[in-house]
Structure formats: C-alpha cells, structure tokens
Amino acid sequence: DIQMTQSPSSLSASIGDRVTINCRASQGISNYLAWYQQKPGKVPKLLIYSASTLQSGVPSRFSGSGSGTDFTLTISSLQPEDVATYYCQKYNSAPWTFGQGTKVEIK
Amino acid sequence: QVQLQESGPGLVKPSETLSLTCTVSGGSINYYYWSWIRQPPGKRLEWMGYIDHSGKTNYSPPLKSRVTISLDTSKNQFSLKLNSVTAADTAVYYCARDWVFGVFDIWGPGTMVTVSS
Numbered sequence: 001d002i003q004m005t006q007s008p009s010s011l012s013a014s015i016g017d018r019v020t021i022n023c024r025a026s027q028g029i030s031n032y033l034a035w036y037q038q039k040p041g042k043v044p045k046l047l048i049y050s051a052s053t054l055q056s057g058v059p060s061r062f063s064g065s066g067s068g069t070d071f072t073l074t075i076s077s078l079q080p081e082d083v084a085t086y087y088c089q090k091y092n093s094a095p096w097t098f099g100q101g102t103k104v105e106i107k
Numbered sequence: 108q109v110q111l112q113e114s115g116p117g118l119v120k121p122s123e124t125l126s127l128t129c130t131v132s133g134g135s136i137n138y139y140y141w142s143w144i145r146q147p148p149g150k151r152l153e154w155m156g157y158i159d160h161s162g163k164t165n166y167s168p169p170l171k172s173r174v175t176i177s178l179d180t181s182k183n184q185f186s187l188k189l190n191s192v193t194a195a196d197t198a199v200y201y202c203a204r205d206w207v208f209g210v211f212d213i214w215g216p217g218t219m220v221t222v223s224s
C-alpha cells in the first residue's frame with residue numbers, strides 16, 4: 001500500500017508568516033490528494049482536494065500544489081485560528097491513507 | 108444540510124465486538140459512499156472501510172478480517188462492527204461521507220470508544 005509521509009511533524013511560526021507543509025507519497029498518486037485541518041478536540045475539516053482545489057468556504061490564504069509524489073500545503077499568512085494539525089490523504093485508489101499530521105502552533 | 112451522528116457503547120471489553128451506528132440526517136443515504144475512520148489518541152487518522160448505496164463494501168487490509176460495514180436504507184443509517192477488539196482499538200470513531208470518491212466532506216462529531224475490562 002502507498003504510504004504518506006508529512007514534514008515537518010510540527011512547526012511554530014509567527015502571525016502573518018508564510019507556512020509550508022510537505023506531503024510525500026511512496027508511489028505516484030497523480031493529483032488524488034486532499035488536505036484536512038483538525039483543530040484541537042475537533043472534527044477534521046476538508047480544506048483542499050485534487051491537490052489544489054479549495055473546498056467551498058475555506059479562506060483563500062490556504063493553497064495546495066503538487067502532483068505525482070510530492071505535494072505542498074501553504075498558508076500564505078498564518079492566523080491565530082489556523083492553530084491545528086494538518087493531514088494529507090491520498091485517494092487515487094483504496095485503501096485511503098492519511099499522513100501522520102503536521103502540528104502548527106503560534107510562536 | 109446533511110449531518111452525521113455516531114452512536115454506540117463507549118466501553119467495550121477485550122475480545123468482544125465493537126458496534127457503532129451512524130445516522131444520516133438532512134439527506135438520503137442512497138447516494139455517495141459512506142466511511143468509517145478512526146483516530147487512536149494522539150495518532151493519525153485511519154480509514155477503516157466504506158459502503159456504497161448498493162451495499163458494496165471495501166475494507167482496509169489490516170482490518171479486513173475483523174470489520175463489517177452494513178447499510179440500513181430504511182433508517183438512513185450505516186453501521187460498523189469490529190470484532191475481537193484489543194486495547195489497540197481504543198480510538199475516536201468517526202463516520203464520514205465520501206463526497207468525491209475517497210474525499211471526506213462531512214464528518215460526524217466522533218465517538219470515543221475505549222477497550223478495557
């Protein structure tokens with residue numbers, strides 16, 4: 001099965017900073033990649049699918065890129081409400097698998 | 108809008124069967140695929156399996172021998188059974204809608220299940 005690996009596992013950044021989270025698939029998955037945000041104690045929320053398509057209602061400071069095996073989630077200007085753990089997930093074929101998560105904190 | 112709600116026991120004894128139900132409200136279960144996803148404390152999300160409106164299922168390989176997902180269209184519900192549970196099955200269990208095949212756009216609030224004697 002395809003494994004999903006995120007980096008870094010955690011990061012601390014200042015309000016207004018540009019934040020980048022990486023996700024690597026162990027095999028090519030085209031653009032079948034989604035990103036989720038999970039705030040502490042909350043339910044995961046879909047942010048991006050098809051690697052770069054923003055889900056309705058998600059702020060435009062979030063963006064995604066990549067194809068094949070390497071993907072990136074970018075927050076252009078970090079806000080206090082962005083404190084969360086972010087997960088990538090591949091869905092080119094079952095089983096659907098998630099990365100281990102990247103925890104984003106405010107410095 | 109569509110909402111999902113998990114229900115079932117919060118405590119299960121080792122070697123017994125974990126049973127949960129997800130009730131879909133605000134829309135019909137006769138469309139889309141429906142999945143169970145779990146998250147052990149402090150760990151990543153783990154997809155367990157899905158069922159479609161016709162009852163076709165697909166399970167995660169590591170769990171395939173222990174998992175059954177079923178559908179009750181008359182009640183707009185789908186259910187999860189996980190047998191022979193151990194402490195490693197302690198987790199928050201979520202039901203979710205597969206909006207685009209494999210993309211989860213609506214989640215239930217989750218239910219914590221602890222496996223302990």
